[in-house]
Amino acid sequence: MAAPRLALLALLAATACAVSPVDDLLWWQTSVIYQIYPRSFKDSDGDGVGDIKGITSKLWYVKNLGVGAIWLSPIYKSPMVDMGYDISDFYDIDPLFGTMDDFKELLEEAHNMDLKVVMDFVVSYTSDQVPWFNKSVHREDGFDDWYVWARGERNESAEHGYNYPSNWLSAFNGPGWEWNDVRQEFYFHSFTKEQPDLNYRSQGVIDEMDRVLKFWFDLGVDGFRVDAVPQMAEDACFRNEEPAGNDLPPYDYEYLTHKYTQHQPETYATIKHWRELTDQYDNPPRVLMLETYGPIDEVVDYYGTTEHPGGHFPFNFYFITELKNTSSAQDLDRIVHKWMDNIKAIDWPNWVLGNHDQRRVATRFGPQLADAMNMLSLLLPGTAITFMGEELAMEDHLGITWEETQDPWAINAGPDEYMVYSRDPERTPFQWDNTVSAGFSTNPKTWLPVNPNYEWLNAENQLHLRITHVLVYQNLVRLRQLDAFRRGSLTTAVVGDVFAFSRVYGDEAYVVAINLGGTKETVDLSALSPLPNLVVSVSSINSFAQYATFPADAVVLQPYGALALRSYDTTS
Numbered sequence: 350m351a352a353p354r355l356a357l358l359a360l361l362a363a364t365a366c367a368v369s370p371v372d373d374l375l376w377w378q379t380s381v382i383y384q385i386y387p388r389s390f391k392d393s394d395g396d397g398v399g400d401i402k403g404i405t406s407k408l409w410y411v412k413n414l415g416v417g418a419i420w421l422s423p424i425y426k427s428p429m430v431d432m433g434y435d436i437s438d439f440y441d442i443d444p445l446f447g448t449m450d451d452f453k454e455l456l457e458e459a460h461n462m463d464l465k466v467v468m469d470f471v472v473s474y475t476s477d478q479v480p481w482f483n484k485s486v487h488r489e490d491g492f493d494d495w496y497v498w499a500r501g502e503r504n505e506s507a508e509h510g511y512n513y514p515s516n517w518l519s520a521f522n523g524p525g526w527e528w529n530d531v532r533q534e535f536y537f538h539s540f541t542k543e544q545p546d547l548n549y550r551s552q553g554v555i556d557e558m559d560r561v562l563k564f565w566f567d568l569g570v571d572g573f574r575v576d577a578v579p580q581m582a583e584d585a586c587f588r589n590e591e592p593a594g595n596d597l598p599p600y601d602y603e604y605l606t607h608k609y610t611q612h613q614p615e616t617y618a619t620i621k622h623w624r625e626l627t628d629q630y631d632n633p634p635r636v637l638m639l640e641t642y643g644p645i646d647e648v649v650d651y652y653g654t655t656e657h658p659g660g661h662f663p664f665n666f667y668f669i670t671e672l673k674n675t676s677s678a679q680d681l682d683r684i685v686h687k688w689m690d691n692i693k694a695i696d697w698p699n700w701v702l703g704n705h706d707q708r709r710v711a712t713r714f715g716p717q718l719a720d721a722m723n724m725l726s727l728l729l730p731g732t733a734i735t736f737m738g739e740e741l742a743m744e745d746h747l748g749i750t751w752e753e754t755q756d757p758w759a760i761n762a763g764p765d766e767y768m769v770y771s772r773d774p775e776r777t778p779f780q781w782d783n784t785v786s787a788g789f790s791t792n793p794k795t796w797l798p799v800n801p802n803y804e805w806l807n808a809e810n811q812l813h814l815r816i817t818h819v820l821v822y823q824n825l826v827r828l829r830q831l832d833a834f835r836r837g838s839l840t841t842a843v844v845g846d847v848f849a850f851s852r853v854y855g856d857e858a859y860v861v862a863i864n865l866g867g868t869k870e871t872v873d874l875s876a877l878s879p880l881p882n883l884v885v886s887v888s889s890i891n892s893f894a895q896y897a898t899f900p901a902d903a904v905v906l907q908p909y910g911a912l913a914l915r916s917y918d919t920t921s
């Protein structure tokens with residue numbers, strides 16, 4: 350689905366191309382999906398860890414943002430080696446977060462408020478504490494092939510008498526193979542050794558994960574974010590991976606290419622199978638969104654085809670993996686087109702700015718671009734996904750000490766290097782107000798320390814002051830309900846440091862302009878605006894331009910300023 354791009358602004362007319370032929374849009378197409386990291390949203394019982402009742406007590410806040418759905422990172426039973434991404438019971442809630450009744454209450458209250466609830470579906474691996482793993486270790490009938498078991502060649506001098514089956518690495522660095530003494534074989538783990546990978550060539554595994562999906566759908570869950578999709582299946586012949594040709598140490602995951610441990614045919618097939626199962630639930634329709642880092646061709650293939658659809662959308666992570674604070678307007682344009690020009694007309698786009706695995710937006714780009722980034726994700730065509738706190742421009746807590754460190758990836762790296770890998774800085778508690786522990790918990794000691802900037806950077810402050818990030822966010826969420834943003838065409842343009850795009854549907858036309866540079870710019874956006882004037886609908890807080898009007902050929906943008914403007918004619 351190619352979106353037109355205007356190279357020279359002055360004389361070119363924009364060709365309108367409808368972004369989607371879909372007429373009746375579904376909830377997951379029109380909603381903003383708000384990611385809640387349950388450990389850090391709100392603690393109801395004072396143990397310093399966020400929980401389900403805490404989330405329920407704050408649904409009013411989520412609703413007030415205007416978003417239509419929440420996605421919860423895992424709350425299932427877990428030994429918490431990887432913060433709940435290591436599940437030991439796929440059918441129950443971990444006591445740290447509450448009970449099944451607490452969850453049912455959350456679901457009911459959310460639905461009463463017309464908020465959808467999406468859960469995490471962790472499919473690539475389980476905890477080593479799940480009973481299935483032990484059964485597989487003991488080769489119990491039916492469980493023999495549930496995990497990826499193998500032995501390399503016999504080697505008397507190797508620690509366990511056998512070589513590794515391959516050179517595959519764990520994404521958290523170091524060998525991806527772990528020896529099991531009972532079974533006398535290695536098992537493969539894409540992440541920590543306490544997370545053995547499931548084998549998607551086993552029908553037993555597929556049947557069991559189908560049951561998991563149905564269990565939660567039957568309970569009324571509105572969809573899933575499918576975790577670590579690329580790593581679901583591995584090459585059946587355990588072929589070695591080639592070095593990527595960089596200067597990283599050989600134990601670093603990125604030292605190797607991942608031809609044989611990512612994006613395997615079985616993975617695409619299983620996703621399509623789950624889509625079929627998901628489509629059996631149509632009242633209300635459910636969603637499958639996929640965690641898919643990788644090269645564009647592999648990623649967009651997860652959409653599947655008209656006959657065999659895959660996920661409703663694979664996450665578009667290119668604003669995370671390709672956009673830097675040094676990127677130019679040209680780069681931004683390229684990244685937007687990278688997605689739009691590589692998906693098919695029927696594929697629904699999406700924009701992810703951050704999550705619990707990535708540095709926060711205000712830390713990556715600087716707080717001055719926080720509104721601009723929200724404007725991009727919320728006003729480009731498709732679904733926007735917001736990580737909790739990005740509406741406030743929360744920042745990473747980079748002062749977390751080694752002793753305070755929780756993330757297994759960071760712990761794996763040791764005290765000298767932990768900050769290179771640590772995801773704790775973006776996972777610190779949500780900053781509600783300026784009371785003890787930022788209003789997150791009554792306990793002054795929380796599972797991760799609160800970012801000390803909570804005293805001024807908090808939700809209460811921003812909801813009560815007049816010009817704040819959260820108000821900009823709310824205005825953008827409201828604006829995106831218009832047809833121009835839901836269904837309108839997209840045309841982009843670059844003028845110096847300014848990246849701009851139009852969204853047009855019938856008579857409704859908007860222009861969005863973002864100044865990536867540190868100097869004030871006056872730009873000609875007339876080629877994007879069907880009518881001669883533009884009036885500001887939403888302004889970033891550093892622009893002070895609410896309701897300002899401009900001739901379309903002379904729009905003033907403050908340094909790092911961002912504006913969403915409506916095209917209009919003074920004479921009409």
Ligand code: GLC
Binds near residue numbers: 577706
């Ligand atoms: C997913 C999660 C991440 C976790 C990883 C391994 O990528 O988003 O938080 O560490 O899986 O479990």
Ligand code: MG
Binds near residue numbers: 392393396399400445
């Ligand atoms: Mg708690």
